[in-house]
Amino acid sequence: MAHPGSLIRPADDRRPAIDPAQRPQSPLRELFAPLDQLLACGGDARIDLDPLTGRNAYGCGPCPAPELPSFSSCTASTISPRGYEAAGRARDALMSSAMLHGLIECFDDRVEAMRDELKTLLGTEPTGAEIVFASSGTDAQLAALAISRALLGDDLVTVVMAADQTGTGTAFTAHGQHFGARSAGGIAATRGAPIAGLGPVRSVGLRLRETEGRLRSPSALDAETLDVVESLVAQGARVMLEAMDCSKLGHAAPSDRCLAEIAARWPGRVQIVIDACQARLGSRRLTGYLDRGFMVLLTGSKYFAGPAFSGAVLLPRQIAEAVGTLRRVAPGLADYLGRSDWPQRWRSLREQFPAQPNFGQWLRWEAALEEIRAYTAVPAKVRRDVVRKLGAGLAELIAGSPSARLLPPQSRAANADEFALPTIFAFTLQRGDRALSLAECRVLHRALADGAADRPPCLLGQPVGWRGRADDAVAALRLCISARHVVDVHTDAGARDRILTEAAAAMATLEALLLQPSVSTDNAAKEHHVH
Structure with a gap:
């Protein structure tokens, strides 16, 4: 049986590149597939399982392996027994409700409820922030870029902090390019090719280390960040600054003081996006970012140790209100996100995206939510x-x-x-x-x-x-x-x-x-x- 994410579709006409006789008759039928299979679908090629090992590119399988020692949460973790059980319960509940009330509506309602619960668990509910779901942190970067471009205009330049210690896909997403041969929506793509309506985008990468390996001082990083942003703004560009909350090696840049100065000097010209995909930050720091008007990229699959891949963009209140009035963002983003990834109240914008459920992404977030529940219950x-x-x-x-x-x-x-x-x-x-x-x-x-x-x-x-x-x-x-x-x-x-x-x-x-x-x-x- 084929499933979302395993159907590779050409980007021109969106038709599945498989024999129509082999296609599932309905999305509801897909839910009856083995849970392991569902958990490994709805993502780019990194999630595909090696037929010899049964593991993805990160060495993780789609079913629990409690006997496997894992110290890999900075990369990816194998799903836990409690996460697996939570995903199974969620799948059973959706099947029951969908047979009575319809799959698309029930799926959309469940994702909206997850959105509300995630806000509560993260402590962001009082900020008025909104959440856009994505299949991975890399996909979330594309969503943040599309939102920034829609609000700031086409003459946008991305400045990426810790370009030498961020995800490998960032080199492409920062330019508005496809980062793999297949999108999370199952669309065939060419790595490095511009995404429709999003790329090409100019980008500047700032490194944490010198070429010889020496770690740069925080003051030097702050000074370079300010110089680069100031120069770009002086040239008439708008800037999306992707700051690093926690890099692959645990570093952050630029400093909070530097971010505050940039936000104060160039309101409406610079949008700050915090790469917190490692999720190694508490609610106080997270809400602090949102209160200052910064978007935040997060995943449920790094520190929280949910199964890879599960991403999200947290939008501060003022940006959420502006995005809610948009009718369109870059059309190519529909290759990566679905309708339910966006809040239900954004009716006009949601119409741009496919209604087809991404079961894999949803179930991985269900597992991640169970991990977050367990963690926040610890004093x-x-x-x-x-x-x-x-x-x-x-x-x-x-x-x-x-x-x-x-x-x-x-x-x-x-x-x-x-x-x-x-x-x-x-x-x-x-x-x-x-x-x-x-x-x-x-x-x-x-x-x-x-x-x-x-x-x-x-x-x-x-x-x-x-x-x-x-x-x-x-x-x-x-x-x-x-x-x-x-x-x-x-x-x-x-x-x-x-x-x-x-x-x-x-x-x-x-x-x-x-x-x-x-x-x-x-x-x-x-x-x-x-x-």
Whole structure:
């Protein structure tokens, strides 16, 4: 049976590129597919399952694997048993109501209820913010760009902070381009080609590190950001500044003071969008962004450890009111978002988008919401205490590993909650006096994820490279704390010891793998060629 996201359709006439006889007779019939299959549909090619391993590009499967140690929440996590059960209950409830009242209407109502619940769980309800759903953080970037362009005009330039530590798709979304060969709506695309009505867009990327690898100072980043924005505005351009709340390695840029100055100096000329896709921020910081008129990109699949992919754009009240009056945004955005992704009260704008439900995206958000419910039920003091103790344990394990070198985390002192503490622990691996390259770290990461007869698999955050012309001369792997870890420790007295024991085993395995000839220059070169 085919499902949304597995139907690859050409962008010109939107017709499925499959035999019509093989098409489902109705969207309702698709809901009767196995839950695993539904959870792995409705996204771009990154979500597709390898037929040999049954896992997606991030090493995650569509069904629970509670025995699999996972420290990969900065990249992606395998769905938890509670998330899987929540998705199953939601699917059963929709099937029952749809047979009585119609699928499209019931699906739309359920997504609207999810939107309201997410506002409550995140603490954003008092701000008057609105939520636009998307299949991933990358898709959410496209939605933010389309909204910014619709409100500011076509002469828009994007400025991307931490361009060297953000998602790989950002290099394309910042230009208004397709970032893959298939959109979340199942539309065939050409990577790098402009999206109808959205691209091409000029873009400037600002790096956190110098070419030789040195991390730039916050003051230098602030100064460059102000100079670039001021220059663009002086040239008559409108600017969408995509600031970084938490990068792949846990860094933020520019500073809050810099963002406040930009917002004050160029109202109506600069729209600030906060990349908080890692979701490593508390409600106070999140609502602070919204109160200052910033859009916020969020996912349920990073810190919250819901299944990949689930994205959202949070719109502050004043922008939500303006978007609600729009009749159209870039037509190519309909390849990525559906009608239910937009609030029901925006009737005119919603008509531009297909009514076909994206079951995969919806069910992944149902699972993510269950994770967020469980996390917010943990008292704030307990959350902070768990993060502090787990973080100290992970840092100690990395420091005690002969070949590992812990990278210093950037201070998050502006947060008054658990996110004032690091939750991403990045480290390089040494062979002699040389740090391993990105290709070599990828070999290790894959070997750890695959496991072997004498050792179980384990998921770490994918390696992040820097230094050298292609940012691949040196790389770091990542051990991450997730909301799931916090909930487990709160509900199970032995969970903290278990989590640290699993992390210790992962570090020991990396040390053992470093001694094996499989992690060789030749194999690393092959891995580099594949990527």
